[in-house]
Amino acid sequence: MSASRPKRGLVTGGSSGIGFAAASRLTADGWRVTSLSRRPSAPAGVAAIAGDASDVDDLQRALATAAPEGRLHGLVCSAGVPPSGPWDDPEHWEQVLRVDLTAAWQAARTAWPALRAAGGAVVLLGSIVGSGEGSLRSPAYAAAKAGLEGLGRSLALIGAKEGVRVNVLAPGAFDTPFDEQLFPPAARPDVPLGRMGSPEEAAGIIAFLLSDEASYVSGSVWRVDGGRTALSPASSAGVAAPDEHTEF
Numbered sequence: 001m002s003a004s005r006p007k008r009g010l011v012t013g014g015s016s017g018i019g020f021a022a023a024s025r026l027t028a029d030g031w032r033v034t035s036l037s038r039r040p041s042a043p044a045g046v047a048a049i050a051g052d053a054s055d056v057d058d059l060q061r062a063l064a065t066a067a068p069e070g071r072l073h074g075l076v077c078s079a080g081v082p083p084s085g086p087w088d089d090p091e092h093w094e095q096v097l098r099v100d101l102t103a104a105w106q107a108a109r110t111a112w113p114a115l116r117a118a119g120g121a122v123v124l125l126g127s128i129v130g131s132g133e134g135s136l137r138s139p140a141y142a143a144a145k146a147g148l149e150g151l152g153r154s155l156a157l158i159g160a161k162e163g164v165r166v167n168v169l170a171p172g173a174f175d176t177p178f179d180e181q182l183f184p185p186a187a188r189p190d191v192p193l194g195r196m197g198s199p200e201e202a203a204g205i206i207a208f209l210l211s212d213e214a215s216y217v218s219g220s221v222w223r224v225d226g227g228r229t230a231l232s233p234a235s236s237a238g239v240a241a242p243d244e245h246t247e248f
Contacts, residue, residue: 006032008118009210010066012053012107013079014046015039017176018125021199022076022206029207034066037079053079054103059110072114074210077104078125083138093140100144101151108155112164119163121210124152126170126221132229145170149221156219165218167209171202172225192227 009026013019014035023033024043035042036058040050047065051058066072080100086092104124108115115122129135130146152168159166175185175196183189185196202224208214209222223229 006030007073008067008071009033009074009076010036010062010072010107010111011046011076011078012036012059012062012103013077013125014043015041015048017078018171018174018199018202018206019076019078021203022078022123025200025203025207026074026076026210031074032066034062036062052103053077054098054106056106056110059107063111063114067111067114067118070114071118071120072111073118073120075107075111075115075120075122076125076206076210077107077122079103080125080144081141083129083135083141085137087137087139096138096140097144097147100141101147104148105151108151108166115159115164116162121165121214121218122152122155122159122167123206123209124148124166124168126152126168128170128172128223128225128229131170131221132223132225152221153219160218165209165214167214167217167219168221169202169205169209170221170223170225171197172223172228173197174199174202188226190228190231191225192231195226197224197226 009031011019011023014023015037023035023046026033027045034047036049036051036053040048042048049062081096126148127145130142131149135142149168152166155166173196176199188195
């Protein structure tokens with residue numbers, strides 16, 4: 001990467017959690033990063049744009065800052081709303097699908113010409129909820145995150161002939177404000193590694209997927225869950241205390 005022409009990236013939802021950590025990591029790696037989120041806050045050195053990640057006008061404003069020369073090397077779609085209810089409320093369903101699924105499609109669609117011009121890469125932030133687990137609280141969240149995997153695979157096919165790679169990161173329990181902490185972060189009986197992940201651990205994988213080292217990685221889903229989806233119900237019952245439960 002040239003010192004005079006750093007790689008340029010756009011992170012949606014870069015004001016907190018994994019999005020914040022990803023923006024921070026890319027900046028530390030020498031990228032010029034722009035964040036689009038409802039709160040105009042971002043890591044030091046990151047251009048913060050206040051806006052709605054599902055709004056095309058806001059996305060275009062952020063893209064103008066992120067890729068002033070029409071070249072975007074990396075797009076990270078981490079904006080989203082956490083699982084919540086009620087599960088049978090149509091307005092809630094529409095909001096979650098708009099923010100957790102449609103916003104990623106809008107971001108990719110809006111940024112696609114700049115990604116194509118740079119031979120860039122995209123990382124969509126999914127979840128093990130939807131692909132590996134259901135949700136009692138929010139079928140909308142599970143449907144949106146499962147949909148991101150289909151979107152990611154489809155965009156990878158579209159991008160293959162245009163030099164754009166697309167992958168999905170599917171986190172499990174991570175120590176961020178986004179996750180409901182049913183157990184202490186350092187003592188998770190529902191995770192074989194025994195703890196929640198840190199945003200920085202997810203950011204490291206995002207940085208790899210956007211890097212030239214991952215030049216042959218596209219259309220994949222990277223589960224980062226400390227082994228949680230490998231844990232059978234019988235095994236889980238053996239490590240969890242009888243009076244504890246996890247809402248899947």
